[in-house]
Amino acid sequence: MPRSFLVKKHFSSSKKPNYSELESQTVIVSPHLYDQSYPMLAIPAPEVLSPAICYPPLVWDSGLLSSFFTPVPVAAPGPPEEPKALDLTSLSSDDYDSGKGSDPPSPVSLEEEAEKFSCDQCPESYTTLPSPSKHQQLQHSEDTQPRKSFICKVCEKEYVSLGALKMHIRSHTLPCVCKICGKAFSRPWLLQGHIRTHTGEKPFSCTHCSRAFADRSNLRAHLQTHSDVKKYQCKSCARTFSRMSLLHKHEETGCSGSR
DNA sequence: CTGGGGATGGGGCCC
DNA sequence: AGGGCCCCATCCCCA
Numbered sequence: 001m002p003r004s005f006l007v008k009k010h011f012s013s014s015k016k017p018n019y020s021e022l023e024s025q026t027v028i029v030s031p032h033l034y035d036q037s038y039p040m041l042a043i044p045a046p047e048v049l050s051p052a053i054c055y056p057p058l059v060w061d062s063g064l065l066s067s068f069f070t071p072v073p074v075a076a077p078g079p080p081e082e083p084k085a086l087d088l089t090s091l092s093s094d095d096y097d098s099g100k101g102s103d104p105p106s107p108v109s110l111e112e113e114a115e116k117f118s119c120d121q122c123p124e125s126y127t128t129l130p131s132p133s134k135h136q137q138l139q140h141s142e143d144t145q146p147r148k149s150f151i152c153k154v155c156e157k158e159y160v161s162l163g164a165l166k167m168h169i170r171s172h173t174l175p176c177v178c179k180i181c182g183k184a185f186s187r188p189w190l191l192q193g194h195i196r197t198h199t200g201e202k203p204f205s206c207t208h209c210s211r212a213f214a215d216r217s218n219l220r221a222h223l224q225t226h227s228d229v230k231k232y233q234c235k236s237c238a239r240t241f242s243r244m245s246l247l248h249k250h251e252e253t254g255c256s257g258s259r
Numbered sequence: 260c261t262g263g264g265g266a267t268g269g270g271g272c273c274c
Numbered sequence: 275a276g277g278g279c280c281c282c283a284t285c286c287c288c289a
Contacts (some may be wrong), residue, residue, distance in 0.1 A: 186268075188277075188278080194267075214265075215266070216279090216280075217267095220281085220282095224263095246263085248284095253261095
């Protein structure tokens with residue numbers, strides 16, 4: 001399945017159109033563009049959009065919200081449970097697939113994630129919590145009060161709060177749309193970062209060299225290149241890398257343990 | 260082939 | 275509760 005970042009890029013740094021006139025953009029709310037029956041995004045033609053359109057936060061009435069999640073009481077600590085039964089009938093795959101700028105995680109990737117974070121106190125696997133300790137803190141703490149968990153009906157991810165689930169649901173509805181290219185994003189600041197790719201704005205400068213970056217994370221990765229000892233180290237050969245992806249690549253290509 | 264830059268996704272935290 | 279931001283992660287592309 002194509003993912004959003006697999007979309008062929010048309011704007012290289014050397015071939016950028018002049019979007020400087022777009023730097024002072026206002027976010028235009030266009031609630032009428034919502035599909036009243038279903039909150040999936042319908043991306044209007046770029047020519048009818050403002051420089052950046054970001055829809056307002058979705059208003060989840062009880063019926064709408066319940067179509068996206070299932071509140072499930074979870075006893076903690078509890079006996080092993082069967083996997084949560086999910087009612088996905090309210091969303092067809094066609095509904096899900098339509099009008100989206102990026103694809104949901106594939107089942108394979110979810111399984112890989114689940115393997116990455118498995119709990120030794122319960123059969124539950126999880127993909128959305130940052131660490132096993134966090135999971136245990138949340139799900140296996142002293143109190144025995146039943147907890148509610150909130151499960152996305154689209155991708156089955158589980159959240160400990162409705163707010164977290166609502167935030168996640170935005171990744172399905174993608175309410176923020178770039179006028180220039182029509183690409184949709186889950187959050188306004190993601191759209192802002194994307195717009196920088198059109199405007200060429202690079203507010204994050206390296207203190208060691210003259211380079212500047214549009215994204216803080218990319219600056220951070222760049223800063224690693226100025227360090228003699230990189231952050232990511234191969235356990236076999238002790239070689240260090242500036243990025244985890246480079247370390248992974250190194251390991252996948254078969255570290256000889258001698259480099 | 261490798262390293263680095265660019266772009267993007269998503270959960271959590273703070274206000 | 276929601277928005278903004280941080281941080282981490284991942285992938286593509288290119289020199």
